[in-house]
Amino acid sequence: MFRIFLEIFIGSVLFTLAAAISYAIFSIEFGRNEKYLFDETILHQLSVYMNIAADERSLDETISIINNSLSTEVLTMSIYDQAELPFEEEDIDDEDVAEVKETGFAFRDDYFEYVIYLRKYEKFIFFEPKENNKQHHDSEVISNLFVYYVAMFLALHAVIITFILSWRVRKIEIVAQLFSNGDFSKRVKVGNFHRVGKLNDRFNEMADKISSLIEKNKQLTNAVAHELRTPLFRILCQLEMLEGSHLSSQFKNYVDGIGDDVEELQLLVEELLFLAKMQRESDSNLEPVLHVPSEWLRSLITQLEITSKVPIRFNLSDDRVTLDKNQMRRAASNLIRNACRYASEQVAVSSQVIGSNWILIVDDDGTGIAKEDRDSVIEPFVRLKKNSSRDGNGHGLGLAIVSELVKAHHGILYIEDSPLGGARFRIVLPIHPAPVKK
Secondary structure: HHHHHHHHHHHHHHHHHHHHHHHHHHHHHHHOOOOOOOOOOHHHHHHHHHHHHHHHHHHHHHHHHHHHHHHOOOEEEEEHHHHOOOOOOOOOHHHHHHHHHHOEEEEHHHHHEEEEEOOOOOEEEEEEOOOOOHHHHHHHHHHHHHHHHHHHHHHHHHHHHHHHHHHHHHHHHHHHHHOOOOOOOOOOOOOOOOOOOOHHHHHHHHHHHHHHHHHHHHHHHHHHHHHHHHHHHHHHHHHHHHHOOHHHHHHHHHHHHHHHHHHHHHHHHHHHHHHHHHHHHHHHOOOOOOOOOHHHHHHHHHHHOOOOOOOOOEEEEOOOEEEEEHHHHHHHHHHHHHHHHHHHOEEEEEEEEEEEEEEEEEEEEEOOOOOHOHHHHOOOOOOOHHOOOOOOOOOHHHHHHHHHHHHOOEEEEEEEEEOOOOOEEEEEEEEEHHHHHH
């Protein structure tokens, strides 16, 4: 934060100097046509003249001469003994009195006053411009103008500083939003013009640590899945050997149950490896081709109806689009299987092209998914208890895989309420996706 304070302090100093320079320039230009009633030379000559007159005349005669010599329309005159001087009202001290006595005159800028000292009578004569005097008014304006200049320049400085800081914070906010959406490669710029104190460095340090933890977690998951393959394969081989031996019906049921569990574990391992691959390489795994998705969708639905407990209705358009056939078949299979698992009486599948997007919709009439759970349900291994399936199958990886496949196609997966009463999964893919990275 020290950097922010330093920028504000330096900016304040520079803008104050700019205000002072502008004020000085304006005062010089304004003063070319606006002069004081007396300058120092004239005031000195007037003091000498009045003291000479006082030496030869009485005080009243001297005052009369002063009144005849000066314009009473623009000046007011006050006469004081030293004891009568308005020390508090006019901010006069003993040093001021001594100076006037020594020089015979004084010009008090702060009060726009001229003071002349008559030595013979020890009188102090104050000349002050009248309030309606234009020169007096303009001089006061110039005197107060410095305050206005400083206030104006500091206000301008505050606006500029606020704009710059809000612009810098906005840049950090954009990167934070991209990072939270899963782009863990994003970092905040740390150049002098982008810094907000040490916030940029701290954000990047946090992002590095989070990215590292996520990457290590993916590597661990990938390694564990790979290591599980070999022992699972050996168990299956031994189970097949046991099936060929003479076992009682009871032990044969045990072996069959173990075989089913091992196959489920194998499916879990394959899904883990596929999910890790998609998260690691993203759209580099895609092989998009121009084809008609309704062809493989009809085949997939026919295949899934064999094991489905509810009928699957479909309404598919025969539009040609460019996408990875095998990967989107896998995504559609996961969605339809998931819908069949949670549906009560029916599942509906539809596809169509609207504008520049190909849309696949899978509806069911189950219990649906609450709005607060729709973001978390696509995370790996997340299964909602209130929506648990009747047969207990599934590992919470199906929707996570669908989400990664949709992202790889530069599309969006929406989870909504279905007109059938359950959940609706809507995939929206661009017909002409962005170029695939190799």
